[in-house]
Amino acid sequence: MxxxxxxxxxxxxxxxxxxxxxxxxxxxxxxxxxxxxxxxxxxxxxxxxxxxxxxxxxxxxxxxxxxxxxxxxxxxxxxxxxxxHGIIRADLQLFGPDRPGARRVAIPADGVARPLWDIGLVMPEGHPDLRIARIWVEGGPELAAGGRGPVRLAPLGPEGWRHLRPGDRITMHEQSPPAGIATVTQVSFPA
Structure with missing residues (x-):
């Protein structure tokens, strides 16, 4: 080529x-x-x-x-x-590594981390319908454990995320207690 x-x-x-x-x-x-x-x-x-x-x-x-x-x-x-599929950007605050459920290592910038997210959807049984999304850390090589910074999210199934709006708070999970919380800053989906 x-x-x-x-x-x-x-x-x-x-x-x-x-x-x-x-x-x-x-x-x-x-x-x-x-x-x-x-x-x-x-x-x-x-x-x-x-x-x-x-x-x-x-x-x-x-x-x-x-x-x-x-x-x-x-x-x-x-x-x-x-x-x-659309753009979802957020400000992610990871909980400190001393907190149960929190990350102990940094999130690499290149979209390989795939945590679960509580985006406000609920299963018929009443528990949160957690969704998977990859994370791209903006403005640096990683987001340190306990750190805060802008991220982009790539949902595995983007159709379930269309209800999000700037200002919505979503929770990141990697274990039972949450690992962090993000405030949505931009949402843009194709027509």
Whole structure:
């Protein structure tokens, strides 16, 4: 596979006039593509993908090119899934490691932790209907045990999460007592 193909295809999906939070534009990505600085072009295109409503195809192209270059592709795959299923962001406060049920180790940033969540649904028997969601920690390599920070959630079954609204509080469980509590800050589902 020619790496330029998916990168050029992704670049073609960026609307005119889009600039990232740091000020890079499509022209910057194209310049690096022309000079075959593919990793830099990939980084710029990834950054630009946050500045417009990039679709699943965009993120899948970037994931494919990352795989070919042996670059991390987890973020591109995560964003592709969010375009299909929706975005749930929250501020997560993990309970201290001295508390029963709390995590004793940090949550890695890359979406591998899959705890259960009490999102307010109740089973017919009256107990909480806990749901699974992966966690992506934003702004760092991990969220320390007892720490607090912004996270993105990827539910295993996103349809059960559509009732959530910003300000809702949901509880994270890994054992019987909760491991943390999160306040929902953003919810966006595709139509």
């Amino acid at each position: 020619d790496l330029l193909d998916p990168l050029h295809q992704a670049a073609a999906l960026v609307p005119d006039g889009v600039a990232s939070a740091t000020g890079v534009t499509l022209a910057d990505a194209v310049e690096y593509l022309e000079h075959r600085e593919l990793e830099v072009a990939h980084g710029i295109l990834t950054e630009l993908g946050e500045a417009f409503p990039a679709g699943t195809a965009y993120w899948e192209l970037l994931a494919a090119s990352a795989a070919e270059m042996n670059l991390p592709r987890a973020w591109c795959l995560w964003r592709a899934a969010e375009t299909r």
